[in-house]
Amino acid sequence: MTDLTNKEQANGPLIVEGKHADNERLKAESNYLRGTIAQDLKDNVTGGFTADNFQLIRTHGMYQQDDRDIRNERAKQKLEPLHNVMLRARMPGGIITPTQWLAIDQFSREKTSYGSIRLTTRQTFQFHGVLKPNIKLMHQTLNEYGIDSIATAGDVNRNVLCTTNPVESELHQEAYEWAKKISEHLLPKTRAYAEIWLDGEKIEEGKDGKEVEPILGSNYLPRKFKTTVVIPPQNDVDVHANDLNFIAIAKDGKLIGFNVLVGGGLAMTHGDKSTYPRKADDFGFVELAKTLDVAAAVVTTQRDWGNRVNRKNAKTKYTLDRVGVDTFKAEVEKRAGITFAESRPYEFTGRGDRIGWTEGFDGKNHLALFIENGRLLDKPNLPLKTGMAEIAKIHKGDFRMTANQNLIVAGVASEDKAEIERLARAHGLMDDGVSVQRKNSMACVAFPTCPLAMAEAERYLPGLVTDVEAILAKHNVADESIILRVTGCPNGCGRAMLAEIGLVGKGPSKYNMHLGGNIAGTRVPKMYKENLNEEDILQEIDSLVARWVAERNNAEAFGDFVIRVGIVDEVKVSKRDFHD
Template identity: 65%
Template sequence: MSHTHDPRAKLPDAPYSDNERLKDESDYLHGSIAADLGDGITGAFRGDNFQLIRFHGMYEQDNRDLRAERTEQKLEPLKSMMLRCRLPGGIITPQQWLGIDEFAGENTLYGSIRITNRQTFQYHGVLKPNIKAMHQWLHKLGLDSIATASDVNRNVLCTTNPVESALHREAHEWAKKISMHLLPRTTAYADIWLDGEKVFTTEPTKPLNKEIADGVEPILGKNYLPRKFKTAVVIPPDNEVDIHSNDLGFVAIEENGHLVGFNVLVGGGLSSEHGNTTTYPNTSYEFGYVPLSHTLHCAEAVVSTQRDWGDRSDRKHARTRYTLERVGVDVFKAEVEKRMGIKFEPIRPYHFTTRGDRIGWVKGEEGNWHLTLYIENGRLIDTDDKPLKTGMREIAKIHKGNFRLTANQNLIVAGVAPKDKAKIEKLARKYGLISDKVTKQRENSMACVSLPTCPLAMAEAERFIPGLIDQVDAIMAKHGMADEHIVLRVTGCPNGCGRAMLAEIGLVGKAIGRYNLFAGGNRIGTRIPRLYKENITEPEILAILDEWIGAWARERKTDEGFGDYAIRTGIVKPVLDPPRDFWAA
């Protein structure tokens, strides 16, 4: 990539987006949220507050299934909040889980807890009168939702190692340190939700780089970042966090079982816009290796460079990958090196072999056991045949280890003593948390929430995928592939929440009942799939999959995943350079 002008110069003569105005005028994210809470006329937030609450970890939603009925009754849409907790690395105690469960059961419209692929949980359907109580409840549990949405660094992911190791413990600690270091410094969260009570037992670390601006927000700045920013820590050979989907990735490098530093990857992201060829998903670029002592320097330098150089006029081009495309990878990397005070060392060798969760029991290095539970779409709720939420509550009452939420929407009951293993398994089976009927294909499929609550949804995803997988399982069995799987993901729109743009087969919602079909990603999550056919229905999709899977069964090489087969046989051409290649025919 080349660049012909100063990257710090103002971007094209376009006015800044209105989001920049509202951030600038927000008094460091306070806005008038506190006053708005007392407005009982509407269940919504007014004006700028609709956007500002996102910095506090919430999105305003309504149940789109009920819109027409409520409109007919001359009622406002049923407004409620979705809250996403901040949980770096996804580790939580059973005691915290019991508190989370209690609030969900008594104070949300749907009664569910949803594990997300950002390795945390979400509440859906919290009404306005319960919002402040929700934040105070989380605070008592030692949790918060600071910076889990909007133009900040969001929840930091980390590989969940069910075997338990010193390396995993060290990597998880660094995920927490990175999260803390990049948090907003404003007191808005505490002022609005906690009546000024201090949020952290220890203050976020101070900025390290001389180039960082002074003031209330020394790392993020008064106007925060141009767009959302995602960070993950991965421990090879497992790539369950889909490291290439993140703006900033830290690849753990170990020597003799202990962490010594990280390879740094920058510029990943999966969202695009239907038909807008200036938008594209992208896998991240390798910048180089840094020792542990410069991890926070590096994270801060990447974030601050994106803060200063990112596009604040067009939010569709405001993510880090577009900044890299505009200024050049080498130019951006040189600026990061300048700000962190050292040069990147050459990338240390690493490779990925897996990214799915190991469902079932795994014996740990220290003699304890770890049980990974498959949670379809991450949704924990009680139904007549599967009281999953109750089951997790009963396990939490007796479990002496911890729980780990995975980036594949599953949950690990970690650190089970041998004497407690049978008791935990009995509970898990009693409440439907373990089922021998879950296929490999179902374990390796994923969907975003989409309808009815997501305002961006164009098509079904979470409610669509269980029935779809039933039919894909039948096709797999028909062709003698029942013990195999394809990494298959469905998103209700092209914004990327279900990570379909790193799947072997991805379905992206276009309209109710219609999807764009992508193919050619790989099993380890390092290649973007290509659009095969646009705006097709479920029967059309299944007919295509039947043909593909039949051919794959007949012609595959030993252990060849479907995505690699699709590239080798020319079903689609590989996406080699996403910025220029993603939209190519």
């Protein structure tokens, strides 16, 4: 714990006093995240988890869900909701081998209700619709192939993202290794996951034989925590959506250290002006040798100072705004035993994936496949999932899941290119007709599985993009695009609060429209209009695109245009500007 007293700082108290949120009781009484999950697994009366375990399974990488499309029908039949779990794997940097891919493909076909693999904005995969009798088998199957789901949800550091960047192969390999080291360093040390799901595989204990959590603490973090490693100029992991970011700084093609950005986050609550999306602050440069020390210092400072009274204000971004950025930074320096140097120059020029073939510096080839909404499922005349399995059977490199829900077939030898492409095209994984607009659009899962969804997102996006494509064509800019993102609620999973047009679900077929993000992903958009239905949204986009085309300066991007002409004001300081 910090030795600073709980005195008033320039911006507010270091520690928020008051009755702790019930999640704090839950974690304290959980016996290091065990709860009574093992007992619940044996309860055949219900398909779900009870009481505290509903929350605790999140730290084991799972969310309890049900099929909301049939919830009312089951209620009429006096049946409980069709409970199942969604599992999110831990895959630092998003790299998965063909052997691992074939294993998850088989499990999804045989043991999930939906039969799909979902690539996520957290650069990993999710299983949806795993029923209670198959949950333990799922964890053991993943473990057999070197995969787990430890700490991919809950009040812990989650899956660490890393720029895929297959072109700069050597630099990417260095950055990826650091993403793995950071992930391992910040993992919970409790044996709960292994005991419950893997029948007691042992994990390192403290010297006295008792469990300790030297970084996360016995009550873990006040709220979820997200970390990235990014290689400029691609901001494909959206650093400003994350609590802690390491910007790779290279010299002569070799990684020499990181610029450290702290305090980004996109979640908010409708109607609560104390909540807002926020950009991360630049703390400065740190040499490689101090990377893990800095990561631990940021996490432990947030652990000790984060708001445990009000979960809506518990993320790192609110801690920085409450205590002051300089105060937080000074504490990190003290705990890490460093002084941040001035940040090294870098620039973000884009966020999208380079769809199609690219050649790396090492002569290997990489094929980035566009996967709309990240959903790999066999559909009539579009057997995407089978196609990926066929590629996995012959591919000698690895696969890289991207934070934009796409998939890269990486490390393809020249002699194997033609066959990989043949398989991809035969199964609909390569389509030259996919527009730039579709490639720059993204949505979260939302209905029917997410319990937080207020409106459609994944199922709404494809048709919406088709309509936007028509609007762009109408105004003679069909070869251009607007970064468009849709989320079913304000929790930020689809990263709409870094889009040029961000739609945030407010209710069935109702969305708030935000405008003004930029291409680099370094600006939060501002509310434009509330409670728009789908027809209203298209009318607004049509009108806005018409003005953009008629009044823009040269190749001015849409998000820059709407701010320059005053359609919305720029959000410079979120706490001050976002709700004004």
